[in-house]
Amino acid sequence: MTTFAELGLSDALVSTLSGLGYDEPTPIQAQAIPLLLAGRDVIAQAQTGTGKTAAFALPMIERVTDALVVQALVLAPTRELAVQVAEAIHRYGRHRSLRVLPIYGGQPIERQLRGLAQGTQVVVGTPGRVLDHLKRGSLRFDHLRMVVLDEADEMLDMGFAEELEAILQLTPTERQTALFSATLPPAVQNLTLRYTRQPVRVSIAAEQLTTPRIRQTYYEVLARDKLDALCRVLDAEMPQLAIVFCRTRQEADDIGERLQGRGYAAESLHGDLSQAARDRVMRRFREGQLDVLVATDVAARGLDIAEVSHVINYDVPTDPESYVHRIGRTGRAGREGVAITFITPRERRMLQIIERVTRTRIERCQMPTLADVAARRRSALVDQLRTAMADPALAGYTTLVDELAGTGDLRTVAAAALKLLLNEDQTDQVDTITRLDPPPAERPQRERSERSARSPRTKADTRSERVERTMVRLQINLGRNDQIRPADIVGAIANESGLPGRSIGEIEIRARTSVVEVPRRAAQQVLQALNRTTLRGQRVRAVLLAEAAVAA
Template identity: 65%
Template sequence: MPTFSELGLSEPILRVLGDLGYDEPTPIQEQAIPVMLSNSDVIAQAQTGTGKTAAFALPIVQRLRDERVPQALILAPTRELAMQVAEAIYKYGKGRRISVAPVYGGQPIYRQLRALEQGVQVVVGTPGRIMDHMRRGTLVLDQISTVVLDEADEMLDMGFAEDIEFILQQTPQQRQTALFSATMPEAVQGLVQRYTRDAKRISIAAEQLATPRTRQTYYEVMPREKLDALCRILDVETPSSAIIFCRTRSEADALGESLQGRGYLSEVLHGDMSQAQRDRVMKRFREGQAELLVATDVAARGLDIPDVTHVINYDVPNDPEAYVHRIGRTGRAGRTGLAITLITPRERRMLQIIERASRSRIQRQKLPSLADVAARRREAFRDALREVLEQGDLDPYILMVEEMSEEHDAVDLAAAAFKLLLNEVEQGETITSVEGDAAGVEPGMQRLFLDVGRFDRIRPSDIVGAIANEVGLSGKSIGSIDIYDRFSFVEVPNEQAQKVLHILNGVSMRGKQVRVSIAKPKR
């Protein structure tokens, strides 16, 4: 399979694609990009979600002149698609200061007027609003060199045929025309005959997508809430082995770092890693040293891990086929699996496309509350208690109970022990990140975050011993210590904080290397 560098794209664009984590072109990109760069007309039949936006957007960005006049016009059937395409072009043109104006109904027109008055190179919009600006004289198309009809069949189904023809007639005859459509009904064929010249035809066969026997659910959240939502879901689901998918390498790195900072046993896998690094990550994941694997699609190809209990789409894939490949990582060998997808309100349409293409029903779920998380922790505590009872070896503790039962009822003793053990869990209910409570820190002390906790069998004496032995700080100088399920906080004198931070990072506690950072104050 060719790489992006073999398709004729410029070095600046290749750098942007590298930064975005794009590894290989999709079939539509492989065929359409060289044709678009050659200035030929294009008729492409491809399903939504096959990567067609990049197929026309990358050549447009590469061929733009620096002059701030409309040079490319992209027509889309809906405001959601128009916004997505505009964002993609802006992203691909990073570094060149590409000016893009999304133009659609439902948005105050004065914003669009201001953008058009300042001068734009690419206009993306719905036919009705584009015509509105043309009639106002605020959008002139006499220097348009490329016109793209995105999802042409859907635009015609929505009754935009006359609008499209009116717009095309106002553009220069020597323009490049590219038409992308999932189907080719007669109405689309008529547009092709009237408004394209010697067009190159591209057809990407739609595959029959089959979903595995995996329960599929989704949660709708705002973009800024995704990380906290993911952590709540993880705390309720408590997966023993889960793959979390991100679109790009940079997003995978950022999410992996955030999860590690919050105390989750996670590793990251993507195409920028050496084979030795990949092997080391996979060994830790297969052996259960890491519960979560944050990965990109390319990095996860060919992985054979039969015991994955959960697949989580942190980012919605742009390709229905990629969705099916992702969720196929769970529910193998007769086992049950759960596929969870996080979507933002603007991604509902993509989810509907995935449902249609995969012929599956993805059920909406309500995001777990903090009370749900606390209840799940108590349930996990009960499960752990039953496991200890089954294992036996309780003689020393039975002796302690017998001694104390002379003064207290055995049921009261058990309740007191539960309260003592669960106290940390109850305190942890309000903590949703690595943030500490700056208001509660003693004067002259600095609060530090450690990515080890009760699940790692960490006790206060372990933290005190590590600081005392490795840093040489006396136990009396150490302030309060709070230990939660997956992380801990410790207070040390301000003047010693950087020294503790530097020396303690990488020190092993209970067989696990510790990461230490300054606890951020709650906002």
């Protein structure tokens, strides 16, 4: 088995890697590192999540001298990837105290100008900002020895071809060039022909491309049911961290807001956000303050967070390469991951194309029922209880158990405690997903039963009656003009009344008021809690909607 020392890395760097928990190189690292150490140009086909950053960063650290001049340049398609690569190089090279400077749009350029003026050995940047500094004269390539194009295919897809050409033409002829790309379309191959010298091409095996540690499944749903299906899957899977991919920025914002309204710790990430907002969202996601990140493809490109357990394709990717990029956000660092895709009946063909190109069978699953969700929650609670039972600090609680034992049977006491923990009321568990497409073999029987069940009433009427029986609507005297967000209302209800966020229904933010659905059984409890709290520094007045003078 190959070790980092056998690849030719210095003892100091091997020791640093060991301290970071890196025991052995990945396949792409084992192939690329010796070539780059030897000064060869390299074209590497490698998906994100295979360890490609270390594959070029480790040789770069070894070849850079102590002189505070720009000796290495890494070009990346997005700000997020540029920051992550810079952090990785700094982490790997901490035994040398390397100066690594990320430069990208959205950050004050004055800070970057100071960093370049003070001297740095490695620059990691996006093409647009790097070219801007070259034109200003604040970045010079007089001593440049190594250039890396990270995710070259994505940079070209994003329209950076002219910027890449302009930058590469300004680099020294004798430089070393490495290009890393998940795919090698003709545009990337043409780039390598013009700007590399006798390159060696390396790649990981095709069967490794889609990461066998990722369990890939799909659900077939109607477009109108996707949000309900997403919530059901999140409740059933209980992901540690999940990324939900959408096609558009507007859709990402909409889904993020609606998930917040249903009590999920979710936020959106897309290109329209300011850099400060993007940094804030990413920090919260990394620190576990968010459970769900709703993102567009470009915004999530290059995210390297090992704890992401689930990737959910709210929309089917438009091409197999995008699918590979998306699911590569999970199953990282040797962990297992789950990739779930929602498709509508019209999208079956695209799914078949993805399966054929990636040579992977994506398993069809049936949408989990409310009973499945309840069973999953109970199973998780059993695991938590077993862990808690091993905690020696239970003396205070055993005293309470002894007190309760005098008032009733211990089995009844335990059952009541579990019911409170799970917050279940089985009489209120109504399936809110109006329809999910069954397999073709099941469709005729189900359609007949639906027609019979809803005649003469429509299915929408039936659902409305169900909601009316189980949920009521409360009106709050604060709205959009008061800067109220769905997350504020969910937080107030959950914190003040104890009602869990997942039990809260739809939230509608109006100009001067807001309306929220809560379970009928908890309505008075929520009303009392809201009427003794404040939102955004203003006193809340909440009433049952039937009693309210409705305001727009």
